[in-house]
Amino acid sequence: MDLRVNSIDKSFSGVAALDNVSLDIHSGELIALLGPSGSGKTTLLRLIAGLDFPTGGAIHFGNEDASAKSVQERNVGFVFQHYALFRHMTVADNIGFGLKVRPAATRPPKTEIRRRALELLDLVQLSGLENRYPNQLSGGQRQRVALARALAIEPRVLLLDEPFGALDAQVRRDLRRWLREIHDRTGHTTVFVTHDQEEALELADRVVVMSKGRIEQVGSADDIYDTPNSPFVYGFIGESSRLPVRVEDGQIWLEDRLLGLEAGHAPAGPAQLFFRPHDIEELEGCGGCIAGTVTTSRRVEAKRRVELAVGGPGHRIEIEVPAERSIPDGGRIAFRPNSWKLFRPIEARIGAKLP
Amino acid sequence: MADSSLALQGSFAATPQTPFRDPTAESPVAKWTLISIAIAFLALILFMPLVAVFSEALRRGWQVALASIVEADAVAAMQLTLIVAVIAVPLNLVFGVAAAWSIAKFEFKGKAFLITLIDLPFSVSPVIAGLVYILLFGAGSYLGPVLNSWGLQILFAVPGVVLATIFVTFPFIARELIPLMQDQGTGDEEAAISLGANGWQTFWNVTLPNIKWGLLYGVLLCNARAMGEFGAVSVVSGRLRGETITMPLQVEILYNEYNFVAAFAVASLLALLALVTLVLKTVLERVYGRDHGARH
Numbered sequence: 148m149d150l151r152v153n154s155i156d157k158s159f160s161g162v163a164a165l166d167n168v169s170l171d172i173h174s175g176e177l178i179a180l181l182g183p184s185g186s187g188k189t190t191l192l193r194l195i196a197g198l199d200f201p202t203g204g205a206i207h208f209g210n211e212d213a214s215a216k217s218v219q220e221r222n223v224g225f226v227f228q229h230y231a232l233f234r235h236m237t238v239a240d241n242i243g244f245g246l247k248v249r250p251a252a253t254r255p256p257k258t259e260i261r262r263r264a265l266e267l268l269d270l271v272q273l274s275g276l277e278n279r280y281p282n283q284l285s286g287g288q289r290q291r292v293a294l295a296r297a298l299a300i301e302p303r304v305l306l307l308d309e310p311f312g313a314l315d316a317q318v319r320r321d322l323r324r325w326l327r328e329i330h331d332r333t334g335h336t337t338v339f340v341t342h343d344q345e346e347a348l349e350l351a352d353r354v355v356v357m358s359k360g361r362i363e364q365v366g367s368a369d370d371i372y373d374t375p376n377s378p379f380v381y382g383f384i385g386e387s388s389r390l391p392v393r394v395e396d397g398q399i400w401l402e403d404r405l406l407g408l409e410a411g412h413a414p415a416g417p418a419q420l421f422f423r424p425h426d427i428e429e430l431e432g433c434g435g436c437i438a439g440t441v442t443t444s445r446r447v448e449a450k451r452r453v454e455l456a457v458g459g460p461g462h463r464i465e466i467e468v469p470a471e472r473s474i475p476d477g478g479r480i481a482f483r484p485n486s487w488k489l490f491r492p493i494e495a496r497i498g499a500k501l502p
Numbered sequence: 503m504a505d506s507s508l509a510l511q512g513s514f515a516a517t518p519q520t521p522f523r524d525p526t527a528e529s530p531v532a533k534w535t536l537i538s539i540a541i542a543f544l545a546l547i548l549f550m551p552l553v554a555v556f557s558e559a560l561r562r563g564w565q566v567a568l569a570s571i572v573e574a575d576a577v578a579a580m581q582l583t584l585i586v587a588v589i590a591v592p593l594n595l596v597f598g599v600a601a602a603w604s605i606a607k608f609e610f611k612g613k614a615f616l617i618t619l620i621d622l623p624f625s626v627s628p629v630i631a632g633l634v635y636i637l638l639f640g641a642g643s644y645l646g647p648v649l650n651s652w653g654l655q656i657l658f659a660v661p662g663v664v665l666a667t668i669f670v671t672f673p674f675i676a677r678e679l680i681p682l683m684q685d686q687g688t689g690d691e692e693a694a695i696s697l698g699a700n701g702w703q704t705f706w707n708v709t710l711p712n713i714k715w716g717l718l719y720g721v722l723l724c725n726a727r728a729m730g731e732f733g734a735v736s737v738v739s740g741r742l743r744g745e746t747i748t749m750p751l752q753v754e755i756l757y758n759e760y761n762f763v764a765a766f767a768v769a770s771l772l773a774l775l776a777l778v779t780l781v782l783k784t785v786l787e788r789v790y791g792r793d794h795g796a797r798h
Contacts, residue, residue: 198692219698231693235711245697248707293693300697
């Protein structure tokens with residue numbers, strides 16, 4: 148089922164939560180809505196589900212305008228962050244609920260509902276737990292039951308609101324892999340909301356990065372990480388350092404120091420330089436480089452992360468060096484980023500060198 | 503080696519033992535003083551009157567007590583009390599669920615006002631509640647004569663007694679359910695409708711099971727109050743013997759007639775009702791607490 152979100156606006160008592168958002172989702176895709184809290188990602192998901200209604204714009208399911216349809220009519224499978232399992236029902240009854248409440252004409256017989264529930268329980272790898280109650284399950288198991296329950300109604304799209312948000316790190320990683328498998332096996336068009344970029348980049352076919360009620364960028368994990376199209380995306384996805392610089396004569400300057408980076412077609416004037424802390428080259432001498440004084444350094448996994456004070460006002464930036472290098476506080480380091488990007492102080496991109 | 507371990511033991515023994523004490527706990531003296539005061543107070547104010555009711559009722563033997571309970575007026579009072587409760591409690595049940603639902607699950611203007619309004623019967627004297635109905639339906643009012651001309655007698659009749667009781671017991675169920683439903687939020691309901699359930703199915707299969715213990719608890723309290731209400735009912739009843747007398751009124755009438763044994767016999771029935779309510783309440787709290795605690 149293709150999904151088309153067309154110029155959606157949504158405001159809650161006058162406060163805009165979504166501002167002219169458009170998005171095309173192809174049949175069978177696994178899409179992540181990624182953004183910080185308050186970016187509107189959950190609102191967008193709830194609008195697609197029909198749990199809320201937009202202030203303006205339209206939502207199409209395939210060729211059909213679903214904007215005015217109720218959540219029941221849309222036939223979506225929705226998985227909630229806190230599972231929302233019915234605590235007075237067994238696991239099997241939870242999964243069968245969507246079939247049980249169907250009108251008599253389309254409701255399967257009891258034995259069939261039970262059979263479907265057990266089948267789905269098998270799919271989510273919880274066979275044998277059908278007579279348990281939700282409070283007898285772990286968080287990860289509950290979320291699997293919630294997914295089975297959503298799948299039971301044979302939904303046209305599957306929507307997941309921070310599905311792993313309430314689980315601990317190890318369980319999250321397992322469930323992530325498992326969700327990908329389920330998706331590949333069932334082929335449902337799936338949209339999930341997350342604030343965890345690792346989850347989004349690892350799991351989704353395409354990632355929708357959102358900020359302040361707008362879509363910043365849509366693309367594959369490679370697109371989003373390698374060619375971020377705004378300072379927000381550059382800063383939000385992965386580690387990044389930024390320096391306020393100036394473009395003059397096709398060169399990039401930090402105050403009166405030449406950085407040795409070609410600005411290309413970037414127009415003259417003030418700009419922001421973004422680069423990844425790990426993607427740098429340390430230099431011995433410095434004719435055209437970024438040089439700074441070490442303020443602190445700390446070990447982060449396989450690397451050592453060094454904080455530098457650069458330039459007159461002492462802009463703080465971070466770079467990564469091999470862990471075996473020991474760097475005294477107050478020492479000098481010179482380096483040049485291998486790949487970087489220039490943005491105007493306000494949003495627009497004005498020049499880049501890509502890897 | 504043995505020496506050093508001995509020395510270690512010795513040094514432990516030499517250390518003066520300061521027993522660990524819960525920092526929020528009081529000293530034993532304070533604790534027992536407080537407990538004794540509480541128990542003495544309860545015994546004096548609550549327990550002794552309860553015993554007095556029963557002992558007074560049984561002073562001339564249980565046959566006399568029984569006879570005064572099965573006497574015609576007393577039976578009529580019991581019947582009326584039951585009728586009033588049977589009407590008032592279900593009505594307040596429906597109202598309470600509706601009010602709690604709308605307050606807990608929707609946002610609308612005037613919500614704070616509605617909550618205050620629900621509390622009104624708690625804050626106003628029951629006598630005032632009765633007088634309000636006199637003003638509304640009395641001979642001097644606009645409504646009373648009109649309803650009378652249709653053959654509807656409100657005041658000094660069963661409808662008045664029922665109305666006054668409904669007013670007084672109005673908040674019990676709503677008050678019990680509002681915090682519970684607010685706490686539960688709308689997640690389960692959203693899950694149900696996203697699975698295709700309509701409003702009624704959602705209420706019946708999801709909302710109601712979630713609130714059932716709280717609801718039962720509210721009904722229990724509401725019922726106890728409905729059967730025991732005196733002030734408001736006393737104003738609107740008109741005290742027609744065998745017609746508009748509820749059990750609490752019957753107790754007062756018997757007492758005023760110096761028929762102490764009969765008064766206390768009927769009163770002991772009310773007291774028994776209270777005791778049964780308390781027991782049920784405790785049982786419910788246990789079950790409900792277990793159910794509630796298991797949620798997380």
